[in-house]
Amino acid sequence: MPLTLTPEEEAMLAGEHGPAIALSMRIITELGRIRGAEELVDIESVHIDGCIFYGQAGLDFAQKLVALGGQVKVPTTVNVGSVDLIHPTLILQNNDREKWVYQGGRDLMQAYVDLGCRQTWTCAPYQMDSRPDVGANIAWAESNAIVFANSVLGARTDRYGDFVDIAAAITGKAPRGGLHLDAERHGDVVLDCTSLSPESLALDVTYPVLGYLAGAIAGTTNPVLVGIPSDVSEDSLKAVGAAAASSGGVALFHVVGRTPEAPTLDAALGPHINAPVHHITPQRLNAARQELSTAREDKLDAVSLGTPHASVDEIGEAYDAIIGGPALSDGVAFYISTGRSVFAEADRRGWVKPLEEWGVTFVLDTCTYVTSILRPGTRTVMTNSGKWAHYAPGNMGVDVVLATLGECVESATTGRVTWNRELFT
């Protein structure tokens, strides 16, 4: 069946509602054809990823929509941009490329504000006040936001990317295909984690490593994790999803006994009862963590937390790990990236000032790996993020160690990278 449009949608495509809607509809309908959708679906919210500046093309597209009179039709949040608008001097402008990104990044963020987006500037819109309900159709971009919305919230978004996000926001429509459909949401492959010790399952760093393996094993299919404690935190699930969407193309995972579409393994798998089973052993976790950790030197230059953006709880955990302990070592930079609303709440709880006095640099509106924040000469960075560890060596030419929050803080106070290579049991 080819894609069938309603009379209203035909009118939007034909330009009767203006040129910005027509251009946006051309992209939505062509994407619908590619995905084999038979109709479009009305969406309740959009999360925009296209506001990070990677070059002129993105700015050309957003400014074209502004010039054509485009305005979003549904509540629309924005991902991080390339500039911390609250602390603009954090963004380095030491060379022509950095200056280009700074100016282009500001112009791009302004264009999305002009299109009517809410100035959230976070990759973790699910940490904000209003979240979509189970079963709600939404059009979210940014791979970690997509996988969180589908897996943890049980909302329904396909893998939308830059440009489709704003086209969906301007039309209020998306193709009814992919993960909007029941049939696409069952598990395809099982990761059996029952051989991991309770101690390992209680560690923060277990979850980004599990996510990294889940992405490597599942690719673009839906992994199902078995043997994870039913009270595992949203922050741990965030880490699983972000890493699985980086090492693979995972947009939905299930955790049996924890996530909304997986009360049981049978429910998660649906008709896929013969899904292959992979046994996740401690040895496999240790090997995966060692593979992600590229650092060869033991002098530490920086720690980066908050990818995806730190939650209130995660800032609280950093506060507990840092305050009352040793001072930050000279020459080590310590970053926590987070969103404006989470930062404001952490500040209300009295955590921000002591952390800043100890030496933490809070990065808002953006993230340490999408723009120039790390000092020149930074070589070795520790992070608790599987996504950061996966992308930073290629993006920024630094070496990383994926570590627990405790290892990150201890190393930051000594200035030497300290980690237990055989942590998982």
Added chain:
Amino acid sequence: MTTITGWRVTSGEAEGAVLKLDAPVSFWGGIGPEGDIIDVHHPQHGAVVTGHILVMRSGRGSSSGTYVLAELLRLGIAPAGIILTEPDGIIATGALVAAELYDARMPIVTVSDEDYARIEDGVTVSIEMNGDNALLTIN
């Protein structure tokens, strides 16, 4: 000479040498501003995609891949065409937007697993469209 019929994801015509990847690459974080594979974990790290028919099983990684591909097309350093075994919305959108903004038309095609196995690294492939059919000729 071998011919393969695939399915049109995006329109366009192309001819070039095949760069067949052992693992999918994410455009974002995986392809650098010079058109080379910068993902240090990728088995073909350092290979240049510019002007090649990029052949990989599927898309992968961050949704900002769209943006990177549109920018590669704007700069004229994108692959000449892309062959996959399953349609990928992220890659397709980058090509659709570049066509809207710059009239830069890069064909993206899907082929069956069987045909995918027949396309070897280094061979020259031409791609042309006939409706929703993509006609691939391997020399």
